[in-house]
Amino acid sequence: MTNAKVLRSSFMLVILAILITLTACGGNKGNNSSSSASSPAASSASSEAASEAPKEKVTLRIASAYTPDHTFGPAIAQIIDEFTKQHPEVTVEKEFLPVAELDKKLTADRAANNLPEIFIIFPGAGTADYVKEKKIIDLSEYLNADPDWKDGFISGALDNLKFEGFPGIYAAPIGAYSTGFYYNKELFQQAGVEPPKTWDDLLAVIGKLNAAKITPMAIGASESWRSEHLFTALFYKWNGAEKAKGILSRALPYSSPEVIEPLNKMVQLVEAGAFSKNYIANNYAAEIADFNNGKAAMRYSGSWTVGESTGPNSPAGFGDKVGFFPFPYFADKEEHKDSWMGGVSDSFAVSSRAEGHQKDMAIELVKTLTSTASSKLITEMAHDLTAVKADVDPAKSGKLIAEVSKAMSTGKEFSGDISAFEPYKPANTKLYDLTQAVLLKGITPEKAAKQLDDEVAKSK
Structure with a gap:
């Protein structure tokens, strides 16, 4: 009996030991499982701590x-x-x-x-x-x-x-920008003229404005980028924007008719009386002031003009008097009607x-x-175009920028300054200087073109 009890007791002790061992193992598994279950939280906490760690200044x-x-x-x-x-x-x-x-x-x-x-x-x-x-x-x-x-x-x-x-x-x-003509609606009405569509129409408008004793165009001719912009627009309307690539490739010399004729058109504007008597001395600030103060009926300029004529520095209510029309095209070059100086x-x-x-x-x-959000803010505050699409509020951006944007949508090809196609720096600088000299009638288009070709020859 005693032996049986001892045997049973020993057996029970073995079973108990096994159970304790299994329970211990199960407990470890439970701890591991618990640890595994909490690992995403721990990982999240670790990630959060990492994200909250000071970033490199x-x-x-x-x-x-x-x-x-x-x-x-x-x-x-x-x-x-x-x-x-x-x-x-x-x-x-x-x-x-x-x-x-x-x-x-x-x-x-x-x-x-x-x-x-x-x-x-x-x-x-x-x-x-x-x-x-x-x-x-x-x-x-x-x-x-x-x-x-x-x-x-x-x-x-x-x-x-x-x-x-x-x-x-x-x-x-x-x-992003487009260039064209901004005009004073009241002054146009006084002279009995409408926005011109062709070059001949523009010359006729200039004549009627002069007859009404209204200066047709304001320009800051003392700054060479103004003459270069005018030349660029004339070049595209005469030749199309693609032709400018010939300057870069050297397939198109400056002495070619494609370059000389737009220079001649600049002279034609001067001789038609397009500008004020002191246009030679005017800088860009004077150009803005002459137009904004009603001393000139038109400006050829870029879309940044919207902000200049409707922003806080312009006369109160002046923006309501301003309209826009695309740069007039040449009737015998109508295929280039929708070639614009503009783009990015x-x-x-x-x-x-x-x-x-x-x-x-x-x-x-x-x-x-x-970003789109930034574009919206810029357009509404600056009254200017950006290169990013945005759904702007016309009540904030103003009607004029909407008018410019609508006209720009008719363009079929856009290209920037002609100077961007001139890779040789000395010739690039001379291009600005010589377009200015032509506009001031200080040199003929032919002589200006020859000087440019001579400068390009030095790069070879």
Whole structure:
């Protein structure tokens, strides 16, 4: 009996030991399971802690012409301020200067290999040098990864930032523009004239305005970019925008009729009495003032004129008097009727010097500046066009920008300054100077063209 009890007791002890062992194992499994179940939370907590960890502090230098006086200036400043609130680790240094000073600054920065992380470039031969020298990055990868960003640009906008021989897209455009004539409706009514459609119509309007003792056109002729813009528009209406590529390829010499005839048309405007007696001395500010104060009936200018004539610096109510019409075409060149000087202008490039988080934030800031939301804000505040589609409120953007946009929609081909097709810097500079000299009647179109060809010959 005693032995049986001992045997039973021993057996029970063995069973108990096994159960304890199994329970212990089960407990471990339970702990493992519990640990596994809590692992997403732990991972989430870890991720949250990581996301809350201080990010690397970076500084972004951004260079542009968006000073407080620029039509885009106030909106751009607001967008950047909001960006730095969203990204407190980022300090943005704004290197904003007037265009001429900005160009000199970027030239010096480029030579010193000290370009800002973000800076403005323009489509054309000059920008191709940045690409060749690998000074700016290809944004294709980032555009393709964000279809909303890529699809937000107006049709064909990104094509302007592609360069032959270098696959990719090298900047994100913010500015878009069209050029044409802005006119004072009241002064037109006084002279009994309507917006002209053809070149001959324009000359007739100039004659009637003069007869009514109204200066037909304001122009800041002392600044050579004004004459270069006028020449560009005449070139496209005479030849079509595609013809400008002949300057780049050297298939079209400056002494060709295609170049000389638009220069002759500039002289024709002067001889028709299109400008005031002191047009030679007027700068761009005087051009704006003459038009905005009713001293001239028309301006040939870009879409930025909307902001100049309707913004806070213009006379109260003046914007309601302003209308727009496309640059008149030549009746015997009607096939080029819808060739416009216009398209994409200032675009944001990212310097190849930017690395790591600084590069990520530079791209993020460029995306923000060229977003649909930013475009809406800029258009409504600046009363100007952008290269990004946006559903703007006409009550905020104004009727004139809507009129310009509607007229621009009739264009079939757009191209920028003729100077963008001249890759040789000395010839490029001379092109500006000589179009100005022709407009001031200081040189004949033929002699100006020969000087340009002689300058180009030095590049060979």
